[in-house]
Amino acid sequence: xxxxxxxxxxxxxxxxxxxxxxxxxxxxxxxxxxxxxxxxxxxxxxxxxxxxxxxxxxxxxxxxxxxxxxxxxxxxxxxxxxxxxxxxxxxxxxxxxxxxxxxxxxxxxxxxxxxxxxxxxxxxxxxxxxxxxxxxxxxxxxxxxxxxxxxxxxxxxxxxxxxxxxxxxxxxxxxxxxxxxxxxxxxxxxxxxxxxxxxxxxxxxxxxxxxxxxxxxxxxxxxxxxxxxxxxxxxxxxxxxxxxxxxxxxxxxxxxxxxxxxx
Amino acid sequence: xxxxxxxxxxxxxxxxxxxxxxxxxxxxxxxxxxxxxxxxxxxxxxxxxxxxxxxxxxxxxxxxxx
Numbered sequence: 001x002x003x004x005x006x007x008x009x010x011x012x013x014x015x016x017x018x019x020x021x022x023x024x025x026x027x028x029x030x031x032x033x034x035x036x037x038x039x040x041x042x043x044x045x046x047x048x049x050x051x052x053x054x055x056x057x058x059x060x061x062x063x064x065x066x067x068x069x070x071x072x073x074x075x076x077x078x079x080x081x082x083x084x085x086x087x088x089x090x091x092x093x094x095x096x097x098x099x100x101x102x103x104x105x106x107x108x109x110x111x112x113x114x115x116x117x118x119x120x121x122x123x124x125x126x127x128x129x130x131x132x133x134x135x136x137x138x139x140x141x142x143x144x145x146x147x148x149x150x151x152x153x154x155x156x157x158x159x160x161x162x163x164x165x166x167x168x169x170x171x172x173x174x175x176x177x178x179x180x181x182x183x184x185x186x187x188x189x190x191x192x193x194x195x196x197x198x199x200x201x202x203x204x205x206x207x208x209x210x211x212x213x214x215x216x217x218x219x220x221x222x223x224x225x226x227x228x229x230x231x232x233x234x235x236x237x238x239x240x241x242x243x244x245x246x247x248x249x250x251x252x253x254x255x256x257x258x259x260x261x262x263x
Numbered sequence: 264x265x266x267x268x269x270x271x272x273x274x275x276x277x278x279x280x281x282x283x284x285x286x287x288x289x290x291x292x293x294x295x296x297x298x299x300x301x302x303x304x305x306x307x308x309x310x311x312x313x314x315x316x317x318x319x320x321x322x323x324x325x326x327x328x329x
Binding site for chain 1: 288289303305321326
């Protein structure tokens with residue numbers, strides 16, 4: 001039975017979305033993408049350097065296998081994010097956008113008011129909008145109502161590696177959502193990704209956790225397994241948490257010198 | 264004539280099409296997106312879209328990002 005991740009009109013087998021930033025070389029990036037099994041990667045949209053021509057990022061991404069998701073990273077106003085999204089659509093191969101409107105340089109937390117405004121405008125223009133936001137169930141619901149195709153709450157600040165800071169909020173967000181929920185930002189290591197999936201997330205998006213690891217290809221492999229494991233565990237129906245023990249082995253028939261064995 | 268190109272002032276001899284500007288700069292039009300006076304220029308219209316005095320032009324491409 002298929003357990004595909006469906007967002008808007010696209011279906012993905014992999015639930016791991018990966019960034020293209022912060023790699024030491026494009027070759028390492030490509031090897032990490034391959035190891036991760038990802039089918040969607042994010043890219044940023046920036047002015048080209050008119051003085052010096054650099055190697056094209058797209059030469060290192062097989063777009064017949066990997067879907068490009070332009071982002072509006074670094075935008076602090078709805079206007080900038082909307083302009084960047086429109087340019088990303090023209091430069092790329094689709095009308096999808098990972099929408100970011102930031103509110104603060106240190107935390108890179110979103111400016112949700114501007115994010116909602118930009119979401120509404122872009123949805124009206126026919127974009128498939130995947131907004132990056134906080135782990136705030138109210139904002140997530142509003143983004144969904146504004147037409148977001150998928151909502152992407154952070155686990156922790158971008159690049160922080162702190163993991164899932166508020167698991168309870170993620171449970172609530174997933175419970176009320178009628179679009180896919182992808183945990184985006186803050187993942188540090190494999191267990192963080194597995195935890196996100198065990199909480200019911202439909203996918204995980206990460207960049208720094210892989211690109212910044214000592215061995216990005218090994219970490220990308222780990223993340224691939226973690227997302228698969230977490231998803232399988234979620235669907236397998238875990239045991240409840242109990243305060244006290246319940247023995248796994250039978251209590252009758254024990255060989256013992258301290259009286260009859262229990263029955 | 265003076266325009267703003269990627270945020271910096273830029274001198275041009277006269278009105279020029281977007282395509283001609285890309286050619287002059289050695290830029291492959293298929294790897295970039297262009298905005299003229301805050302509106303995205305569709306790739307199919309590069310040859311017929313004219314940049315005039317005082318225009319604001321942005322030429323962008325995809326780079327690595329999260």
